[in-house]
Amino acid sequence: MGEERRGYLYGLTAYVLWGFFPIYFKLLQPSPPLEILAHRIVWSVVFISLILAGMRNWRFLPRLVRDRKLLGGVSLAALLIAVNWATYIYGVNSDRVVETALGYFITPLLLVVLGVTVQRERLTVWQWTAVGIGAVAVGVLTVDYGHLPYIALTLAASFGSYSLVKKRLKLPPAEGLFVESAVLAVPALGYLVWLNVAGKAEFGHVSAGHTVLMVLSGIATAVPLLLFAAAANRVPLVGIGILQYVAPILQLACGVLIFHEPLPGPRLAGFALVWVALIIFTVDGLNGARKRRTVADPAAATAEPATTLPPR
Numbered sequence: 001m002g003e004e005r006r007g008y009l010y011g012l013t014a015y016v017l018w019g020f021f022p023i024y025f026k027l028l029q030p031s032p033p034l035e036i037l038a039h040r041i042v043w044s045v046v047f048i049s050l051i052l053a054g055m056r057n058w059r060f061l062p063r064l065v066r067d068r069k070l071l072g073g074v075s076l077a078a079l080l081i082a083v084n085w086a087t088y089i090y091g092v093n094s095d096r097v098v099e100t101a102l103g104y105f106i107t108p109l110l111l112v113v114l115g116v117t118v119q120r121e122r123l124t125v126w127q128w129t130a131v132g133i134g135a136v137a138v139g140v141l142t143v144d145y146g147h148l149p150y151i152a153l154t155l156a157a158s159f160g161s162y163s164l165v166k167k168r169l170k171l172p173p174a175e176g177l178f179v180e181s182a183v184l185a186v187p188a189l190g191y192l193v194w195l196n197v198a199g200k201a202e203f204g205h206v207s208a209g210h211t212v213l214m215v216l217s218g219i220a221t222a223v224p225l226l227l228f229a230a231a232a233n234r235v236p237l238v239g240i241g242i243l244q245y246v247a248p249i250l251q252l253a254c255g256v257l258i259f260h261e262p263l264p265g266p267r268l269a270g271f272a273l274v275w276v277a278l279i280i281f282t283v284d285g286l287n288g289a290r291k292r293r294t295v296a297d298p299a300a301a302t303a304e305p306a307t308t309l310p311p312r
Contacts (some may be wrong), residue, residue: 003007007234017220019250023258024220025092027213031202033194034091036217040085043218044225045185048178052280060175070169071179077165078180088245091104091151097255098263102141103155104248105274108281109134110160111240117198118164130281137273144266164238165230177225188234190263242282 028036064070091100109131115121141149195201202216232240255261
């Protein structure tokens with residue numbers, strides 16, 4: 001299996017796991033979002049430390065600490081993923097799973113905008129059309145909600161930016177995630193200490209099952225992020241954008257079918273516009289990839305169509 005195909009497999013697995021996250025985080029109630037977030041961070045550091053200890057790989061730390069630019073990039077990634085985690089937990093535990101799904105549907109379109117504004121990429125007419133339809137969809141949903149879908153937009157902005165930063169850093173998955181989590185661990189530990197001193201901590205006071213699930217949140221957090229980091233180092237940005245459709249489809253299904261959240265006509269119309277934009281964006285991206293391969297290798301024009309898509 002080639003490296004790019006391996007990357008698609010890693011990415012697909014990560015997004016399937018993320019797709020079922022609403023079920024997991026519902027089980028962590030009655031802990032409030034910030035307590036769940038702090039435990040995610042702390043137990044992620046513990047889990048990744050065990051992996052690195054087993055690999056006997058700590059040599060990257062001195063180099064990273066000396067490289068201020070790299071350390072700054074990792075710190076930025078840590079801040080972005082913390083914002084994403086906190087917003088997602090809040091959305092799930094405030095019965096807004098459908099809106100969190102919308103955020104991850106919007107993310108690929110935001111990646112296109114980042115490609116233009118940050119990477120100085122040029123968009124095709126169809127890509128601009130997709131972005132325009134996505135903007136109209138946000139307008140329709142704003143009217144339906146009565147306000148901007150701020151949970152969705154925050155999730156899209158934070159994870160889209162995180163994807164771009166991770167793509168540029170090109171750090172090995174375990175090492176990158178360890179440093180990101182370690183940057184956040186000190187304030188997370190401080191917050192947990194304060195909760196316990198103030199007698200407001202739910203951890204250890206609800207049930208044995210709840211305590212175990214909180215501890216396992218580190219593994220649940222780290223595993224898909226490791227898979228995503230491995231995918232980001234192997235798969236083009238457009239490929240990452242396509243894979244991101246998997247998680248919100250599953251999350252939307254969880255919100256509507258399992259948690260019975262409402263999806264009225266106007267809201268469904270907004271989602272439909274987003275899906276139209278994503279179809280246009282995807283088809284245009286795949287056609288562009290095929291044309292580039294054909295120019296580079298004329299024989300590629302006769303290749304099986306499956307070579308342009310993630311392995312199933």
